[in-house]
Every structure is written in C-alpha cells, then in structure tokens.
Amino acid sequence: MKNIIKKIEEVSKETCLTQDEKFAVRKNLLKYMSQNPVQEKHTIRSPWFASSSRFRGKKVLSAVVLFGVVGGGTLSFAAEAALPGDVLYPVKTGINEPVHRVVLFTPQEKADWDVRLVERRLDEISKLSESNSISPEAKARIENRLEIYTNRVKNNIDTFENEEDYEKANEVLEKLNTTLGKYHSRNEDEDDKNFGIKTEVVDNTGVTTSVPVVVPVRGIHREGESYERVQKELEYVQNKRSVLVEKRKAYMEKRREELEHSNKKREELRMQDFTNEPTLNEELKSDKDSENETHSE
C-alpha cells in the first residue's frame, strides 16, 4: 500500500509541462490577454461624483433627495390649481401656503399674503359653486378656513393699528376690501342676471308695471354662509375704515400738536438764548471793568 502511494507521488512529481509546452501556453495566453484587455472601470467619473467611492453608497439617497426636490416642486406646482375635495388640495393649503408665508420677510408682506389667502379661498368657493360640485363637508371646511384667514388679516390690521402705523393698517384693510368687494360684486352680477328679468304685471287699476321675476338663487349665492360672511366682513371693513380714519385723524392731530409744541418749545428756547445773550455794550462794559481792575492793581 505504502509502495503504491509512494509510486503515485513519484509519478506526480515527474508529471509536469515541458519547457516548450509551458512556453507555448504562455505565448497563447499573452496573445489572448492583449486581445482581451482589462476593462478600465470607473475611469471617467462624473464631476458631480468627484470622490465617487465616498458617494457610491449614497447614490440612492441623492436620487431620493433629487426626486424629492424635483418631484416635490412639480407636486406643489400641480397642487396650485387644486380645489377642495381634490387629492392635491391638502398640499396646496397645508404645504404651499404656509411655506410661502414663511419665506416672506416683512410683516407688511405677510399681511398682504394673508389677504391673498382670503382671495384664494373666495376664488375656490366661486369655482366650486359654478360647477355645483361642492360637498357639504368641503363647504364647511372652506368656510372655516375663510374665517381663519379673515381673522388673521384682522389681527394684522390690529397689530399695525396698535403700532400706530395707520398707513399700513389702512393699506391692508383696503386690500381686504377690494378682495371682498370683487367676490361680492361677482355674486351681485350673478343675481342681477336673474333679477334683471322683469315681467309686465297689470294691476286691478289697469296700470302696467314691470316687476322683477324672482328666480331662486342657487348654491351659495346670497343665502350661502360665505356670502353672509363676506357681507359681514365688508361691514367690518366699513366700520374699521371709519375707526381708522378717526384714529388717524386723532393721531395726526396729536402729531401736529406735538410738532407745534416742540416747535414752540424750540422757539422759546431760542428766544431765551437770545435774551440771555450778553449785549455788545455789556460785553464792552465788562471788559472795561476788568481792565480798570488790573490797572488799579
């Protein structure tokens, strides 16, 4: 047994490629290698991945971020046209609008944006009532939002008012007035279309009179809560405007008084200074006195 194993090992030791074979195979391999060179991987790298190896694991992450930025932008852009009940409507009110408000800098800009929000809600109400596709829940929600935004505008006006910045308060108020007025007149026009139609009625005395045909108003026109709210807000605007005018007048009066007062005071001071000023004769006299004193010494 041992003998056999030893013999096998001896044979295996002797078994090898001859020099010629080895050389021939090597030559073939070299030829094959030159025909099939190593593929240079990652030789041209994108400048965006300058240190590619560090970012390789983060490519997926960057893709997600990129998608977030691009996709998010597209989404929020698409959401701009959404109406209550649409899938993207929460994106419009929950993301787009607060984000827009955050990037605004001055209180004035923020106040203007709040007015714009009221306008947006009113536009949505109009659009929905036109298509008659408003559900009661959506209507309630939108009216709730309208209330929130108008209250916010009112707060802004109050803030300006407390700061005695009546110019700005008035500006915001007028913007609110324009917005509300636009909606109001739009509904008025709608109603006028119906109310404009008149019919001839002959009464028992034989006199013919034109009487407007009463057409039942649909949707939220006139009888809608938002319409009532707009009317209420318009009343608020009227009241506030007169308040502001009064306050502004009082403020101006006060300022004028203050100004007059300060002018008067300045004048008095000046006069006082003038009277206190030593006259030329006195000066000369005092100089002479001092001279005399020195001489006497």
Add this chain to the structure above:
Amino acid sequence: MKTNTENSDFLKWYDEFSDAIFKHVAFRLSDREKAVDVTQEAFIRLWDTVTRGNRIENPRALLYKIANNLIIDEYRKKKTVSLDEMRDEQDFDIGYGGRGDVEDEDDHLKLLHLIAQLPEPYRDVLTMRHVDGFSVKEIARMVGETENVVSVRIHRAIQKIKDEYEKHY
C-alpha cells in the same frame, strides 16, 4: 497602470500554478494533450474573470475550480481511450521527465494505466490527495462529500490499484 499590475499578477500565477494544474488535469483525464489544452483554457477563463473587474483573492482555488469544471466537461464527452492506445501514440508521455531509468519509467506507465482505469470518483479524490496534496477536509469541501466518504474513496482507490497491479504485473 492598473492593467500592467494585473498582467504581471496573472503571469506570476501562471508560472506558479501551471504545473500543478496541469498535473491535476493530466491525472484525472489521463491524456497529456488534452491536459495541456485544459490547462490553457483554465488560465484563459481566469483571465476573463480578471478582465471583468473581479478581485481574485485566491487564484489557486479558483484555478482548481475552473479546471474541475473543464474536466467534468471532458468527462461528459465520454471519450474512453485505453492506455495501450495512448501508449502507441507518440505524445503520450504523462509522467515522462526523462530523469528516471527505464525500469522506473515502465513501472510508472503501468501505474498511470491503472489510475486511468479507475472509476472517475476514485480517480478524482486520489489525484487530489496524492498528486495535488490536498487534505481530506479540503477535498471533502471541493467534491461536496463528507470527509468520511472521501477517506473511504481514497482508500478503495489505492486498494484497487494495488489489487490490479498484483494481478497484472
């Protein structure tokens, strides 16, 4: 630059392992000419792996694996050649190194004849154990059998050669 190092690495592997691979293939196929071809093919496949950008940790193990697959391909061709036929052919000189004396040479050829006639599973493990010098554990892992099975096979292979040797010569 990178290509150059890969080229020189590969040539280094060739110089280092070509004889061992050839020996392994030659014993298992019992055909010198085929063994040279298979050895060359094994190195070509190894180079292909390199060019695909794979990092090769253990070239020796990979070469044996490639060689093993190529040998199995050859087995599938099922071309049985008797040792006598091969002996008549000029280029059958497996084990011929020209160093030993004539008697030894004859003895070795007899042995090779017997190994060539062993059933493939016996020949494979015998080659791995006594030609390549792998441990039983390594062989067991390579052929996918338990160490016990491998040991038994090696033992039986040697027993068989011994019996045949005594019977015929």
